[in-house]
Amino acid sequence: MYLDSSHGLRIKAALHTHTSNSDGLLPPEKVVEYYGKRGYSVIVLTDHGKITRVKNRKDLLVVPGVELSCGRTLLGEPYHILAVGLDDERVLRIRDVQEVIDYINSGGGIAIVAHPYWSGAVHQDLVKLRGFTAIEIFNYGCEVEVSKGFSLHIWDSLLTRGVKVWGVAVDDAHRYLLPPLDADGGWVVVHAEDVDLDHVLKSLKEGRFYSSTGPAFTKIRYDHGVLEVETEGVKRISVISSNGRGLPVDMNTIKWLSKIDERNGYEISINNVNSDGLCITVSLGKTSIETHVEDDRIKRLVVENGKWEGYIRLEVADARGRKAWSNPIFL
Ligand SMILES: [Zn+2]
Ligand SMILES: [Zn+2]
Structure with missing residues (x-):
């Protein structure tokens, strides 16, 4: 899909x-x-x-x-x-x-x-x-x-x-x-x-x-272990897989990550992409999560080597709590 x-x-x-x-x-x-x-x-x-x-x-x-x-x-x-x-x-x-x-x-x-x-x-x-x-x-x-x-x-x-x-x-x-x-x-x-x-x-x-019920996906792609998601701007993107597998990316976490001095073992790099944009990359073991933020909203997410099994699907939520769901991608 x-x-x-x-x-x-x-x-x-x-x-x-x-x-x-x-x-x-x-x-x-x-x-x-x-x-x-x-x-x-x-x-x-x-x-x-x-x-x-x-x-x-x-x-x-x-x-x-x-x-x-x-x-x-x-x-x-x-x-x-x-x-x-x-x-x-x-x-x-x-x-x-x-x-x-x-x-x-x-x-x-x-x-x-x-x-x-x-x-x-x-x-x-x-x-x-x-x-x-x-x-x-x-x-x-x-x-x-x-x-x-x-x-x-x-x-x-x-x-x-x-x-x-x-x-x-x-x-x-x-x-x-x-x-x-x-x-x-x-x-x-x-x-x-x-x-x-x-x-x-x-x-x-x-x-x-x-x-x-509100938000829009503009791109979803999965190729050779790389998941790319683009939206019109949301507060949260969740990647959902079988049983407890998956990961969330939300604006509160991004703000927290971009402020903390102690990275607590996280490997994080933060790059300003333009005046109000931000690209933040977090590596967790073999998994890397890259998030593009603009105007306080998540526009793009790229995950490499996520620990998925069976399928992945996406759920996003906007500032008003309205949601959108992608169809599953079967692995
Ligand atoms: Zn009915
Ligand atoms: Zn009916």
């Missing part, structure tokens, strides 16, 4: 939304308009058990989709599966969760496991399934309503078990303009050549996107 903003388009997409065709408060055209006004180029209407169709607008790609309740988790709750890019009513009649996923794939769509935490799903419920492209790692609606929006630990459990699955942030919007507001709080930024169904679905399948 490599991203580079200098190639192709960056497309803001809402993958999970409801309209008044199921339990959403706005009619389909108004939902599309809502996202159109907020910089989205792709929207998937995922009403419960119903495929909602609207006319495509010039500036906005409306992708067919549906949210399906099927099967049972260990706790006895139904799975909720999003079918993205599938315009076929026959999927609505399937009850078995694996058959639903297989049908979505055979029709050229993408299957996403919605809000695992909210559904009471544990990783045993997901590890036995095959063929789902992503799970919702952040669901804004579930967070706003019952503080069960984050499903990151299930993702890491799956990744540690070797399941290759992407993570998406979504709204699952129902209320839109009526508090508690549940829209425009979680989205994905897809890197694709063009804003059309084929290109967008291909990028989603291949994991060429990141998830966000």
